[in-house]
Amino acid sequence: xxxxxxxxxxxxxxxxxxxxxxxxxxxxxxxxxxxxxxxxxxxxxxxxxxxxxxxxxxxxxxxxxxxxxxxxxxxxxxxxxxxxxxxxxxxxxxxxxxxxxxxxxxxxxxxxxxxxxxxxxxxxxxxxxxxxxxxxxxxxxxxxxxxxxxxxxxxxxxxxxxxxxxxxxxxxxxxxxxxxxxxxxxxxxxxxxxxxxxxxxxxxxxxxxxxxxxxxxxxxxxxxxxxxxxxxxxxxxxxxxxxxxxxxxxxxxxxxxxxxxxxxxxxxxxxxxxxxxxxxxxxxxxxxxxxxxxxxxxxxxxxxxxxxxxxxxxxxxxxxxxxxxx
Numbered sequence: 385x386x387x388x389x390x391x392x393x394x395x396x397x398x399x400x401x402x403x404x405x406x407x408x409x410x411x412x413x414x415x416x417x418x419x420x421x422x423x424x425x426x427x428x429x430x431x432x433x434x435x436x437x438x439x440x441x442x443x444x445x446x447x448x449x450x451x452x453x454x455x456x457x458x459x460x461x462x463x464x465x466x467x468x469x470x471x472x473x474x475x476x477x478x479x480x481x482x483x484x485x486x487x488x489x490x491x492x493x494x495x496x497x498x499x500x501x502x503x504x505x506x507x508x509x510x511x512x513x514x515x516x517x518x519x520x521x522x523x524x525x526x527x528x529x530x531x532x533x534x535x536x537x538x539x540x541x542x543x544x545x546x547x548x549x550x551x552x553x554x555x556x557x558x559x560x561x562x563x564x565x566x567x568x569x570x571x572x573x574x575x576x577x578x579x580x581x582x583x584x585x586x587x588x589x590x591x592x593x594x595x596x597x598x599x600x601x602x603x604x605x606x607x608x609x610x611x612x613x614x615x616x617x618x619x620x621x622x623x624x625x626x627x628x629x630x631x632x633x634x635x636x637x638x639x640x641x642x643x644x645x646x647x648x649x650x651x652x653x654x655x656x657x658x659x660x661x662x663x664x665x666x667x668x669x670x671x672x673x674x675x676x677x678x679x680x681x682x683x684x685x686x687x688x689x690x691x692x693x694x695x696x697x698x699x700x701x702x703x704x705x706x707x708x709x710x
Contacts, residue, residue, distance in 0.1 A: 409499055409502065409503060409695070409698060410695060411695070412692055412695055413689075413690055413691050413692035413693070413694060413695040413696075414690050414691050414692055415692045416691070416692075417679075418678060418679035421679045421680065421691070421693075422598075422600065422651075422679065424688075424691070425600045425601075425681060425688065426600055428687065428688065429600050429601060429605065429606075429687075432687070433605075433606070441491075442491050442492070442495075443491060444491040444492075444494040444495050444498070446465060446498070447498055447502060449467065449468050449469045450465055450466060450467055450468060450498070450501075450502075451465070451466050451468060452464070452465050452466075452494075453466070457531055457532065457535055458531075460512070460513070460514070460515075460528050460531055460532065461513040462510055462511065462512055462513065462532060462535075463489070463494065463510070463511040463513065464508055464509070464510050464511075465494070465497065465498055465501060465508065465509040465510075465511070466507075466508050467501065467505070467506060467507050467508065469505075471505070472505055472506070472507045473504070473505045473506065473507060473545075474507055474541075474542065474545045475504055475505070475506040475507060475545050475546075475547060475574075475705065475709055476506060476507055476508045476509075476510070476536060476541050476545055476546050476547070477497060477500060477501055477504075477506050477508070477509040477510065477546075477547050477549055478510050478512065478529075478532060478533060478536065478546055478547070478548045478549070478573070479493065479496075479497040479500075479509060479510060479511045479512065479549050479550075479554070480512055480514070480529060480548065480549065480550040480551075480554035480555075480557045480558050480561070481493040481511065481512075481513075481550075481551065481553075481554045482550070482551040482552025482553045482554045482555070482579075482580070482582075482683060482686070483516075483552065483553055483554075483609075484552070484553050484582075484609050484612040484613055484618070484619075484620075485516060485517045485525060485553045485556075485557075485618070485619065485620035486516055486517050486518070486609075486612055486619055486620070487516070487609075488513060488516060489511055489512075489513040492686050492687065493511065493551075493686065494511060495689075496551075496685060496686050496689075497509045497511060497549070499689075499698055500549060500577075500698070500701060500702075503698060503699070503701065503702040504547070504701075504702055504705045504706070506547075510532060510536070512528060512529055512532045514528035514529060514557070515528055517618075517619035517620040518619040518620075521619065521620055521621065521622035522620055522621060522622045522624055522630065522631065523630070525557055525620065526557065526560050526561065526564060526630075529557055529558075529560070529561045530561060530564055530565075533546075533548075533561060533565070533570075533573075534570075537570075537571065543571035543572060543573055543574065544573075544574040544709065545574055545709060546573035546574055546575075547573065547574060547575045547576075547577060547705055547709065548561060548562065548573045548575070548576050548577070548642075549576075549577045549578075549579070550576075550577075550578055550579070550581065551578075551579035551580055551581075551683050551685075551686055552579070552580050552581070552582055552602075552654070552682065552683050553582050553620075554579075555578035555579060555580065555581025555582060555583075556581060556582040556583070556631075556633065558576055558578060558581070559576070559578070559581065559633040559636070559638075559641075559661075560630060560633065562576060562641050562642060563629070563630070563633065563636055563638075563641070566639075566640045566641065572640070572641070572642050573642050574642060574643075574708060574709045575642050575643050575644070575645070575704070575705060575708045575709060576641070576642050576643070576644040576645070577644070577645045577647075577701055577704065577705075578644060578645065578646045578647070578658075578661070579647050579683060579685055579686070579697075580647070580648050580649065580652055580654050580658070580682045580683045580684075581646060581648075581654065581657060581658060581661060582613065582654060582657060583632065583633060583634045583654065583656075583657030583658065583660055583661045584626070584627075584631075584632035584633075584634045584635070584657055584660070585618050585621055585626040585631045585632050586626050586627065586632060587613075587614045587615075587616075589656035589657065589660075590656055591652070591653060591654065591655035591656040591657075592614065592653050592656070595651050595652055595653050595655060596610075596653065598651040598681075599649075599651055599652045599653050599681045599682050600651075600681050601652070601681040601682040601683055601684070601687060602652060602653050602654075602681065602682035602683070603653060603681070603682075610653075613653065614653075633661065633664070634657065634660040634661055634664055635664075636664065637668060638664055638665050638667075638668040638670050639668045639669065639670070640668075640670075641665070641668070641670045642670075643670070643671040643672065643708050644665060644670065644671070644672045644673075645672075645673055645675075645700070645701065645704040646658045646661055646662055646672065646673065646674040646675070647674075647675050647677065647685070647697050647700070647701075648674070648675075648676055648677070649676070649677050649679070649680030649681050649682060649683075649684050649693075650676050650677060650678045650679055650680060651679055651680060651681050652680070652681050652682035652683075652684075653682055654682060655676065658674055658676070659674065661674075662674040673704070675697070675700060677693045677696070677697065680693050684697070685697045685698065
C-alpha cells in the first residue's frame with residue numbers, strides 16, 4: 385500500500401493533466417479507491433496551485449479536423465471551435481466557463497469543450513469569454529451569455545440543436561440564461577448540461593460545511609475561490625438579495641426549461657446545490673437527472689481527465705445528448 389501511495393503521488397506530480405492533457409478520450413480511466421483518489425487529487429492540485437517554474441503552461445490546440453478562431457461581438461470575445469469533418473451533426477455547444485464569476489476562460493475549459501464536442505460530433509463549440517466581477521456585477525455575465533446565444537440564432541443555428549454547458553459559476557450562468565430566454569419568449573436550447581453548478585449564493589448548506597476540507601479543488605485549500613464563493617456577498621451579486629432566483633436558481637420557477645443533466649462530486653462544496661437544483665427541476669416538471677461521483681471534488685471533469693470518474697462523466701454527457709437531440 386505504501387508503494388502504491390508513493391507511485392500515485394509521483395504520478396500525480398508528473399502527469400500534467402491540468403496543463404498539457406492530450407485530446408484522447410479512452411473507454412476507461414484510472415480506477416482508484418476513494419482514499420487513493422484523495423492522494424492523487426492532492427498531488428495534482430499541489431502542482432496546479434504551485435506549478436514548476438520550469439514547466440511550460442498548457443496551451444490548447446484544436447484537435448485534428450477542427451479549427452479554432454476568435455471574434456468579437458461588440459466588446460464580447462468569443463472563441464469558436466469548428467468541426468471540418470463531413471459527417472458532423474448540426475449540434476452546437478455554447479460553453480459557459482466557471483471560475484466564481486471572477487476568473488476568465490481557461491485553456492482547460494477549451495480542452496473540456498473540445499472533448500464534449502468530439503464525443504457528440506458537434507458542428508461547433510462556442511466559448512463565451514464573458515465580463516468578470518468585481519468590475520462587472522450582475523447582470524453583466526448574463527447579458528454577454530444572452531448576446532452569444534442570440535448570435536447563434538441569428539446565424540441560423542436551430543435552438544433545438546444547441547447544448548448549453550456550464551461548469552461551476554458557468555452552471556449558474558447557464559440556468560440564468562435559460563430562465564431569461566423563457567421569460568423573454570426566446571426559443572429555448574435543446575439541452576442544459578451542468579457540471580458542479582453553483583446553485584445558490586448562500587453559504588449554509590450541509591455540503592458547504594462538511595466538504596470544506598474534503599473538496600481539494602474549491603475547498604479551503606483554494607484560498608482565493610473558496611473565499612469568493614463563501615463570502616457573505618460574492619462579488620458578482622452586486623446589490624441583489626442572495627436568495628434572488630437570478631443568483632440562486634434553487635429558488636427559481638424552472639417551469640419550461642430544457643432537459644438538464646447535473647453532475648457533481650460527492651466531496652465537493654456544491655453537492656447539495658446539485659441536489660437542490662434537481663429537486664427544484666422535478667418539482668417544476670422539468671426533465672432532469674443528477675449523478676453524484678463518489679469521492680470526487682468540485683469540477684472534476686475539468687482538471688482530472690485521466691481518472692475513470694471523468695471518463696464516465698464525459699460518456700454520460702454524450703449519452704444524455706444522444707437521447708435528447710437526434
